[in-house]
Amino acid sequence: MKCVILPLAFVLVLIAFTPPRVLAQSAPMYDIVINGGRVIDPETKLDARRSIGIIGGTIAAISTKRLMGKRMINATGWIVAPGFIDLHSHGQSIVADRMQVFDGVTTALELDAGTAAVKEWYDTQAQTGRVLNYGMAAGWNPADSAATPTLARLEQGLQDGAPGIGIDSGDLATATLRPIYALAAKYKVPVFQCTGNKAATVQQIITLAAATGSSAHLCYAGSADVSTVTNLVLQAREKGLPITLETHTYGPCDTAAAAAQIAATARNNGGNSVRYPLYITSARNNHYTETPIDAYIDDALVLLPGASIGSGGKPWIDANTGQPVDAYMWPLPVNAYAPPAGAGTYTRLLGYWVRERKALSLSEAISKSSLLPARIMERAVPQLRKKGRLQKGMDADLIVFDPGTVRSMASTVYPYRPAAGVKCVIINGVTVITNGELELTRPGKAIRRAVAETRLNGRTAAE
Ligand SMILES: [Zn+2]
Numbered sequence: 001m002k003c004v005i006l007p008l009a010f011v012l013v014l015i016a017f018t019p020p021r022v023l024a025q026s027a028p029m030y031d032i033v034i035n036g037g038r039v040i041d042p043e044t045k046l047d048a049r050r051s052i053g054i055i056g057g058t059i060a061a062i063s064t065k066r067l068m069g070k071r072m073i074n075a076t077g078w079i080v081a082p083g084f085i086d087l088h089s090h091g092q093s094i095v096a097d098r099m100q101v102f103d104g105v106t107t108a109l110e111l112d113a114g115t116a117a118v119k120e121w122y123d124t125q126a127q128t129g130r131v132l133n134y135g136m137a138a139g140w141n142p143a144d145s146a147a148t149p150t151l152a153r154l155e156q157g158l159q160d161g162a163p164g165i166g167i168d169s170g171d172l173a174t175a176t177l178r179p180i181y182a183l184a185a186k187y188k189v190p191v192f193q194c195t196g197n198k199a200a201t202v203q204q205i206i207t208l209a210a211a212t213g214s215s216a217h218l219c220y221a222g223s224a225d226v227s228t229v230t231n232l233v234l235q236a237r238e239k240g241l242p243i244t245l246e247t248h249t250y251g252p253c254d255t256a257a258a259a260a261q262i263a264a265t266a267r268n269n270g271g272n273s274v275r276y277p278l279y280i281t282s283a284r285n286n287h288y289t290e291t292p293i294d295a296y297i298d299d300a301l302v303l304l305p306g307a308s309i310g311s312g313g314k315p316w317i318d319a320n321t322g323q324p325v326d327a328y329m330w331p332l333p334v335n336a337y338a339p340p341a342g343a344g345t346y347t348r349l350l351g352y353w354v355r356e357r358k359a360l361s362l363s364e365a366i367s368k369s370s371l372l373p374a375r376i377m378e379r380a381v382p383q384l385r386k387k388g389r390l391q392k393g394m395d396a397d398l399i400v401f402d403p404g405t406v407r408s409m410a411s412t413v414y415p416y417r418p419a420a421g422v423k424c425v426i427i428n429g430v431t432v433i434t435n436g437e438l439e440l441t442r443p444g445k446a447i448r449r450a451v452a453e454t455r456l457n458g459r460t461a462a463e
Pocket residue numbers: 088090112113219312
């Protein structure tokens with residue numbers, strides 16, 4: 001079946017030959033209409049055949065009747081869902097966006113490592129133009145010196161609109177972390193902290209959140225100690241603490257067994273021997289797992305109620321030189337390299353956990369990938385209240401996919417293969433994928449808190 005978009009002229013011809021009574025019923029005319037799909041909204045639990053009408057960047061109608069629009073998408077037999085929201089996307093480039101859009105992602109935020117220069121980062125993205133909605137945390141930086149104290153710089157980042165504070169380390173002393181968590185509580189933003197796959201760090205984070213009143217989001221929470229981790233999180237939630245956890249469908253932890261597995265795969269693939277060291281780096285740093293214990297950890301976290309899905313996807317580099325690839329190149333050449341999570345996290349969830357194993361329902365998988373991340377962020381960034389939902393009045397960030405064929409095509413050997421089965425993607429009311437093909441549009445918008453007056457007036461807290 002084809003995802004068919006009819007040109008305006010053809011639609012007008014159709015209208016010209018439509019009896020007046022039928023025409024009156026079909027008004028108003030929408031910019032884009034998606035007819036015939038199975039529409040799933042994780043918040044209202046809608047799961048039924050509906051037509052979607054989009055005007056500008058907003059979902060203007062959800063109807064049991066067929067609608068008419070300037071562009072018509074036939075989604076019969078396919079799923080229509082809110083676009084996925086990745087809170088852990090290190091790629092942050094046009095090429096990373098394009099690989100992620102085939103994975104169903106419409107918003108990609110980098111809230112784990114973050115940046116030391118929030119304003120400058122957002123300015124650069126606005127100048128370049130992005131495919132996906134984008135955002136970046138104020139990042140804790142191990143290189144901070146007394147000349148640029150960490151807390152002052154983090155506060156400046158929050159005043160410049162960063163959605164949260166990112167701490168890409170699971171090995172910091174409580175005395176170092178406490179004022180950072182207190183700062184997050186003051187600005188009502190979450191702390192996103194890497195756990196280093198250690199249960200002790202998870203306990204430390206929960207204690208700090210309870211003591212300071214901050215919310216905390218656990219990145220990379222998997223470990224051999226996964227039952228301890230999940231119990232800690234569930235107990236914290238029972239006490240009402242705002243602790244959230246994300247997991248990764250390409251594995252939550254960097255085990256030695258995973259490294260050995262990928263090394264063996266690389267050795268057996270003579271044509272890719274040049275990349276051998278990169279596979280090792282990938283295995284150790286990027287959490288690709290294959291062993292039974294890793295599969296057990298994957299399941300414990302992916303299936304944990306309330307756990308959201310994040311990619312942890314990395315920037316795209318040339319496998320031979322280690323340099324960034326041309327961000328505008330499409331399709332990617334065979335020497336383009338990033339771990340598969342940046343190309344197939346969400347389609348792997350839909351293909352492997354939902355379709356093949358039936359371990360997760362379709363609506364649960366969509367919720368973990370869209371509504372849950374939106375809810376984690378919406379107190380700090382009100383823009384997210386209109387994302388992750390497929391309802392009238394919400395942002396027109398939508399995906400259409402074939403539940404029978406959707407799957408990740410990426411692997412450590414073939415990381416540059418876009419995912420299969422995503423037929424149409426609309427971001428802010430603009431089509432980015434139609435008929436399964438990429439359009440060279442860049443409708444992404446900044447996801448950002450209001451910029452503080454101090455910066456607008458030309459002075460900053462750090463100055
Ligand atoms: Zn990360």
